Amino acid sequence: MxxxxxxxxxxxxxxxxxxxxxRSGLDICVVDAGTLAVAPLNPDAPFEPRVSALSAASQRILGRVGAWPGILGRRACRYTDMHVWDGSGTGQIHFSAAAVHAEALGHIVENRVVQDALVDAxxxxxxxxxxxxxxxxALTRDGDGWQLELADGRAIRSExxxxxxxxxxxxRRLAGCQTREWDxxxxxxxxxxRCAEPHARTAWQRFTDDGPLAFLPLQRGEDLHWCSIVWSCTEAEAKRLMTLDDATFRAALGRAFEYRLGEILEVDPRLCIPLRQRHAKRYVQPGxxxxxxxxxxxxxxxxxxxxxxxxxxxTLAEVLLAGLARGERVGDLRLLSRFERRRMPHNLAMMAAMEGFERLFQADPPALRWLRNSGLKGVEALPELKALFVRQALGLSGDLPELARA
Ligand SMILES: Cc1cc2nc3c(=O)[nH]c(=O)nc-3n(C[C@H](O)[C@H](O)[C@H](O)COP(=O)(O)OP(=O)(O)OC[C@H]3O[C@@H](n4cnc5c(N)ncnc54)[C@H](O)[C@@H]3O)c2cc1C
Structure with missing residues (x-):
């Protein structure tokens, strides 16, 4: 092929x-290890454990490529507020879509729902x-392109x-791309x-001594009591929590979350995912x-x-379309480097911010504890600064590709 x-x-x-x-005119082939079978629509099906908080910028991208109606037609939960607080202090912060005259801060959507809507489109x-x-x-260089070999025996040549x-x-592995990794x-x-109290279309995050605990709002029909949880903790603690029976786990989770949404009434099967931060040193090579x-x-x-x-x-689509319009080859390194120049600084800045946050909230010395409490309180007291954070999170600022712009 x-x-x-x-x-x-x-x-x-x-x-x-x-x-x-x-509609670029390119011959495009997408290969995936999974079957790409789309799940039948069932609004009452149990929630998938992997979900994502999609920003307004992501919503615009998914809308412009024609997948957003398929997402809303399946299942998504719009959220309007976010509460973040420090479990070992008094610092807290509240973000609201209303503060920037937006309808929502984003949507919590099961990853499976997003992928199915995209595959349908x-x-x-x-x-x-x-x-x-x-x-x-297998992946091998072939002139100014590549030869790909798939497990089913098919081979494809591509620029x-x-x-x-x-x-x-x-x-990344087969092409020998290097990465930096933090475990x-x-x-x-x-x-x-399922919580006793409704989640009020709010994303909740508590920083515990062990790591952050997030409750992300889900919606099944009119029921607003379900949340997706992401509970980050040490390996030993994760191992302990995974072996608890459901009733003991629900009690431990309720306590760790300070019963903000009352008792935890039901819990689905748990999944445990190791956390690593990883960044490729380069995003591009020729082709x-x-x-x-x-x-x-x-x-x-x-x-x-x-x-x-x-x-x-x-951004990559935008760079490739602009290059094609100028008659450039899609595998040309100079063309691909424009994509890397636009995305790498943004991704690195976000990763550095998360790294700093993680350290700050893991740290126990009193000075750092004071810093995070007074930091949360300080931002809470400055509506202009909060609005800036919200606009950033909504994807309303920065170097945005056309597909993500309002
Ligand atoms: C606990 C947790 C919570 C998260 N929460 C959020 C959140 O709230 N918001 C958010 O924005 N992000 C969140 N993320 C991150 C988010 O899940 C990922 O960034 C996202 O799934 C990445 O999408 P992707 O398409 O790049 O890769 P993937 O979703 O991993 O897709 C990769 C695809 O490649 C296919 N594939 C793999 N190997 C091969 C192969 N050899 N040949 C062919 N095909 C292959 C797979 O079948 C799959 O379809 C979270 C991550 C974790 C771990």
Missing amino acids: QADLVIVGAGMVGSTLALALE LRAGDAVELLGGAPLQ LVVAADGAHSAV YLHQAIVTSV LALVGDAAHTIHPLAGQGVNLGLLDAA
Whole structure:
């Protein structure tokens, strides 16, 4: 087989990139290790454990590539407020969409829902070749392009390969791209829980002595009592929490969350995910680009991972379309470097901020404890500064690609 562009990974980022380039005139092939089967619509189905807090910028990107109606038609929870507080002090902060005259701070959506809506949109368009159940096995240079070998025996030659195959990217490994990695020695327990009190369309985050604990609002029909939780803690504590029976886990979770939403009434099966922050030293080589988690995995603390990945996808599409309009080759390193120059500083800044936050909230010395408490209180007392944070989180500022602009 022959293609102009092969996107390895049809997750949220790879599928978005494919849709953004659907009308580029390029021969595009998307390969994924998974089957790409779309789950039947069932509004009462149990929640998937992996969810994402999608910003307004991500909503705009997903809307412009035609996937947002498919997301809303499945299941998504709009949230308008966010409460963050320090469990070992008195510092707290409240962000509200109303403060910047916005309708929402974002939406909490199951990753599966986003991916299914994207795959539906790709199948409806019929312009992109989708190969499911086809993990990439080998990648070799072939002149000014690449030869890809899939596990099912198929081979594809392509001028440009985009790695959208997630945190453990096979493309990144096979192409010899180097990364910097930080192990937090922390794990995240994720699951969905039903609380006694409704969540009030609010995302809640408490910084505990062990790490941050987030309750993200979910919606099933009119029921606003379900939350997705991300509980970051040390490896030993995660191991202990994973072995508790449901009733003991619910009690421990309720206590750790200071019963802000009352008792925890139900809990779904738990998943434990190791937390690593990873950043590729370069996002591009001749004929190759890394996007999304293949380029950077960030602490889930701020819920920014896929938001950064969707901005990567929208920016790479914009750079490639501009290059094509000027008659440039899509594998040209100078063209691909424009993508790297626009995205790397932004991603690094976000990762550095998360790293600083993580350290500040893990730190126990009284001076740092005082700093984080007075910091939270200080920002809380400055409405202008808070509004600035909210606009940043909504994706209303910075160097945004066209697809993400209001
Ligand atoms: C606990 C936790 C909570 C999070 N919460 C948030 C949040 O609230 N907001 C947010 O923005 N982000 C969040 N994130 C991050 C977010 O989940 C990721 O950034 C996002 O899933 C990355 O998307 P992606 O498309 O780059 O990669 P992935 O979602 O990992 O998709 C990769 C795709 O590549 C395919 N693939 C893998 N290997 C191969 C191969 N060899 N050949 C072919 N295909 C392959 C896979 O099947 C998959 O479809 C969280 C992460 C964690 C761990």
